[in-house]
Amino acid sequence: MPDVITDLAEIEQLARARRDEFEILRYQLEAMDDLDDAALDAFVDAVAAPIVAAIDCTQCANCCRSLHVYVTAEDAQRLADGLHIPLDAIETRYINREAAQADDEWGMLRARPCAFLQGKLCSVYAQRPDACRRYPQFTPDFRWTLADTLDGAALCPIIYNVLSEIVRRVDAGELKES
Ligand code: SF4
Ligand code: SF4
Known part of the structure; x- marks a missing residue:
């Protein structure tokens, strides 16, 4: 290589x-x-x-600085559970539901760079959306x-x-x- x-x-x-x-x-x-x-x-x-x-x-x-990240309903719930924040607060602060483009999308993370990025590290690594895990x-x-x-x-x-x-x-x- x-x-x-x-x-x-x-x-x-x-x-x-x-x-x-x-x-x-x-x-x-x-x-x-x-x-x-x-x-x-x-x-x-x-x-x-x-x-x-x-x-x-x-x-x-x-x-994490450049891409739009879509989230599923399961991603959103995992973030809510992991951050100990109600699901509706997760939606208000971090997720644009209207930006969902496919049936399995619940919304898109609002911010770019991602609001969960701290320096070059993901502050919600264990709860990050599946799209982040696969990329x-x-x-x-x-x-x-x-x-x-x-x-x-x-x-x-x-x-x-x-x-x-x-x-x-x-x-x-x-x-x-x-
Ligand atoms: S949730 Fe974490 S891994 Fe996904 S874009 Fe944001 S900072 Fe990056
Ligand atoms: S997947 Fe890794 S190498 Fe590719 S842009 Fe993200 S952090 Fe950089």
Whole structure:
């Protein structure tokens, strides 16, 4: 695995400069009819694991500063229980119910940067929303969610480095159709 890049300004610049390259990867993967989704996901998971292990999110927190985070009803209740605040107070202070966009969304965290971010650490780590727990998510269905993943490459070092390494390995012929 090449050295990972974690400087956020460099990540943003590189990701924008390589956007077309990453889009070509998406087209390549969508055209690989004989590569099934599970095999591709296993390849991606193997690429991502050492990169995720090498990057310390507690030194970054750029997602917590940059992204809109959706919350489910269960997330909201977990925050209420963990913070010992009534659910309606959690909603008033932290959650915009009108911003929910999908059936399973209860609302969105109001503030950006996130109101629960203290320095570069999450002050509600044990109660954080499921969306935060999963981010950044590459699998399942890497091939069919890559368009969304690409949008995160300019802000998330993990995403940028994983996509870079996938491009390198695909170009080297390491991903074979069965
Ligand atoms: S709840 Fe925690 S992990 Fe989620 S965005 Fe806020 S600070 Fe980050
Ligand atoms: S998930 Fe990405 S953006 Fe968020 S803290 Fe980790 S490296 Fe930074």
